[in-house]
């Protein structure tokens with residue numbers, strides 16, 4: 001077996017790049033903060049999903065598919081979710097036909113389904129585990145880590161306290177701030193606007209808060225309440241990856257306070273010197289040169305791009321969005337624009353169609369990805385390989401394996417030609433052939449379409465009993 005390539009990763013904890021050495025090469029462990037499910041995911045949410053999917057694929061390639069555990073949580077308890085449930089089901093709740101909990105369940109399930117459909121279209125593999133926060137609040141039958149136990153432990157160890165109906169983390173812990181490198185003055189300045197008198201330090205954050213009867217809540221030693229956001233990830237990462245694991249990822253905006261607080265909670269609860277060895281953060285996403293925000297009117301969801309014509313007057317295939325994202329290094333800010341998407345689409349159109357096949361990953365593509373996920377160089381190497389693939393079958397096989405490592409799937413170029421010719425009219429022609437019992441010609445048409453990536457499906461109209469034919473693009 002070939003020697004494993006050494007990955008070099010940039011670590012936010014140390015602010016430097018270093019060779020990656022997993023704690024256990026037969027169980028490489030990665031945690032990435034997932035979505036809060038109350039609304040469509042926007043393209044800022046798509047970036048970490050795509051970036052860490054490439055990392056997941058790379059780790060699987062290097063260490064073996066069954067030797068990598070990737071956990072991405074779903075945050076299904078949050079005040080934004082409650083607000084959305086009240087907005088969407090307020091009438092039903094008032095009328096007593098739907099309970100608040102039922103309304104919350106409907107909001108989170110619908111949004112989680114939408115998220116899964118969106119990220120599948122972006123060509124991402126499902127993570128190994130996708131725990132939901134609400135299932136990790138109270139002690140579990142299976143003994144996996146839970147939030148209430150973690151909070152109890154933090155109180156017992158003197159790192160948390162009850163005050164004003166809340167349980168708070170005491171940020172006077174000496175090592176608080178190790179990830180964001182914020183000093184105490186900055187932390188206090190940031191928090192001064194909302195200094196609550198019951199807090200020991202202005203930066204102390206909520207681990208548990210009481211719920212009113214109208215709010216979702218769980219029984220706990222501190223009364224019926226609900227957890228703060230940060231404690232979720234400490235519980236769910238420990239539940240599946242242990243007290244110390246290899247890589248924790250997320251967007252740059254999560255460094256402070258979310259990841260800082262995860263580290264503080266986990267290290268103090270477990271008495272460990274490290275939560276995750278490597279912390280990786282992807283850069284910000286802008287839209288057409290401006291910060292994305294609802295008030296700017298440039299708030300773009302993944303769903304908008306895939307299914308509507310709100311961005312550039314057309315829909316965009318998932319593979320185009322994915323490639324557009326990978327054409328910038330993950331740590332750089334990215335400007336999402338129509339021009340960038342068009343550029344990615346032109347590039348994809350030039351590449352051979354990636355069918356399944358045996359080939360080995362191109363050394364230049366692998367070397368680029370091993371260098372702190374340099375997807376820019378990897379895409380360039382892939383493009384050079386695509387060029388050689390037209391005349392060299394070995395290069396073609398290598399192209400397929402390399403494209404798969406990036407999760408990029410070029411489409412059949414002929415499909416657009418077929419669509420221009422009009423699949424429906426070709427289907428009509430075939431139906432006429434079938435009626436005339438010219439089966440050979442009908443089959444020829446069917447096979448010809450299939451070779452161009454269009455699969456026909458014959459069925460019967462239940463009303464008339466007539467043959468009907470539908471089609472779909474076969475990948």
Ligand SMILES: [Zn+2]
Nearest residue numbers: 033034233258
């Ligand atoms: Zn998190």
